[in-house]
Amino acid sequence: MKISVIGCGYLGAVHAATLASMGHDVVGIDTDADKVGHLSRGFAPFFEPGLEDLLADGRDSGRLTFSTDMDRVADAEVHFLCVGTPQSKTSDLADLGYLEAATRAVGARAKAGSAVVGKSTVPVGTVHRVREWLAGADVALAWNPEFLRQGTAVKDSLVPDRLVYGVEDSDDAAGPGSAGHGTVRTLDEVYAPLLHAGVPRIVTSFATAELIKSAANAYLATKLSYINAMAELCDAAGADVTQLSAAMGLDPRIGQRYLAAGLGFGGGCLPKDIRSFRAQARELAVDSVDAWMGLVDSINVGQRGRVAALAAELCGGAVSGRRIAVLGAAFKPDTDDIRDSPALDVAVRLAGAGAHVVVTDPKAINNAWMRYPQLQFESSLAAAVEGAEIVLLLTEWPQFRALDPHDLAGRVRRPVIIDARNVLPRTEWRAAGWTVHGVGTGDAARVHVA
Structure with missing residues (x-):
């Protein structure tokens, strides 16, 4: 099929490359000429494992191209909307400005009988606005939420857990005679290799499809904030x-995933999605969800304050004038994304209290150094920890988990570390002379943050 993908950020670039790998003829459209240039040459403008191989394969096969020219979408049979929906600057709701612009542009160019398919995470009810933005274009409409995780986005696209189609009429799974039947057949053709491999397909109403991604993220955030509480x-x-979470996770009703206590979650999706979800609940007068999401968010942000306060306590009550090494700038391993990074939040708090903070990260230094002039950044871990009075492990990169405590002890001024992700073998580190404090491991002093 001929397919256009509008928006080539984390979602769009991966989706376009995945569709091309399935044999479709795909054009990715973005307004950022530099990004388009990188992608056209087979280079990802951000770090995502496996993506550049997929881009190179698409480019070499001729099935994948990128452009800033919106007119390139005119002959596509399916148009995927993959633009960002960031948190509004004036409220907790999502900013739909990019989505509106993309939809209007596609609607003005889409050929009759093609399908417009939303993948962006949106508030419930957005599809009705998308219809208005299409301005009467003779196109079918569907919502096909994405479930990608940064760091594993390529795998999540090639081997997804499920496919969700939100269509006009989901009765009887949009069977023959229903308004959404033709749209379901179109999406089945798009995803034929995945369906053939046995990936589950769920056909829903528009409202259900819009809610699924936010509801899933709200549940994951709840598990993380619960174990941090x-x-x-x-x-x-x-x-x-x-030990508590390990024992709980053996219960099949609970499970171990997302039950790891630590510094909490960040990134460009989970925090803004749960705030948007909360705002939607408030608008719909569902007070229980509003209050619940507010508590989840406050627990998550509170973890950052607890770790910063623990660092101050381990420095004798104040960090002013102390050299502190922070291991991690990305919000999670295997990405260079620093949006709402818990690690950088803690680093900025400590710098604001007068500490000399030095940050290192395997991939995110370039994204962070211009935005945080109050911090010092080092690409070399050895340089970052040299002379440090306390080390904070804040992003659980494999390189940090595999550090030799004996080697590191010879570089720091004081062998004191806060393992805010609970990933270090504490017995080995203590045997090497380190004072090790985890999060919720019973060896940390009681830290109360107002």
């Missing part, structure tokens, strides 16, 4: 949250 309780009681 238990971590605070464990610190107060002298218990170990790593």
Whole structure:
């Protein structure tokens, strides 16, 4: 099929490359000429494992091209809307400005009988606005939410957990005679290799499809904030949250995934999605979801304050004038994304309290150094920790998890480390002379943050 993908950020670039790998003829459209230039040459403008191989394959096969020219979408049979929906600057709701511009541009050019398919994460009810923005274009409409995770986005696209189609009439799975039947057949053709491989397909109403991604993220955020609340309780009681979560995770009703206590979540999706979800609940007068998401968000942000306060306590009550090494700038491993990074949040808090903070990260230094002039950045881990009075492990990159505590001890001024991700073998580090504090591991002092 001939397919256009509008918006070539994390979602769009991966989606376009994946569709090309399935044999479709794909054009990715973006307004950023530099980004388009990188992608056209087979280079990803951001770090995502496996993406450049997929881009190179698409370019070499001739099935994948990128352009700033919106007129290139005119002969496409399917148009995927993959633009960003960031948090509004004036509220917790999503900013739909990019989506509106992309939709109007596609509607003005799409040929009759083609399909416009939204993938961006949006508030419930957005599809009705998308119809208005299409301005009467003779196109079918569907919503096909994405479930990509940065760091594993290529795998998540090639081997997804499920496919969700939101269509006009989801009764009887949009069977023959229903308004959405033709749209379902179109999407089945797009995703034929995945369906043949046995990936589950769920056909829903528009409203359900719009809610699924936010509801899933809200649940994952709830698990993370729940175990972080238990971590605070464990610190107060002298218990170990790593053992607690391991035992809880063996219960098949609970499971181990997303039950790891630590510094909490960040990035460009989870925080803004749960705030948008909360705002939607407030607009719909569902007070329980509003209050619930507010608590989840406050627990998550509170973890950052707890770690910063623990660092101050381990420095004798204040960090002013102290050299502190921070391991991690990206919000999670295997990405260079620093949006709402918990690691950088803690680093900025410490710098604001007068500390000399030096940050290192395997991939995110270039994205961070111009935005945070109050911090010092080092590409070399050895340079970052040299003379440090305390080390904070804030992003659990494999390189940091595999550090030799004996080697590191010879570089720092004081062998004190806060393992804010609970990933280091504490016994080995303590045997090497380190004072090690985890999050909720029972060895941290009680830290109360107003």
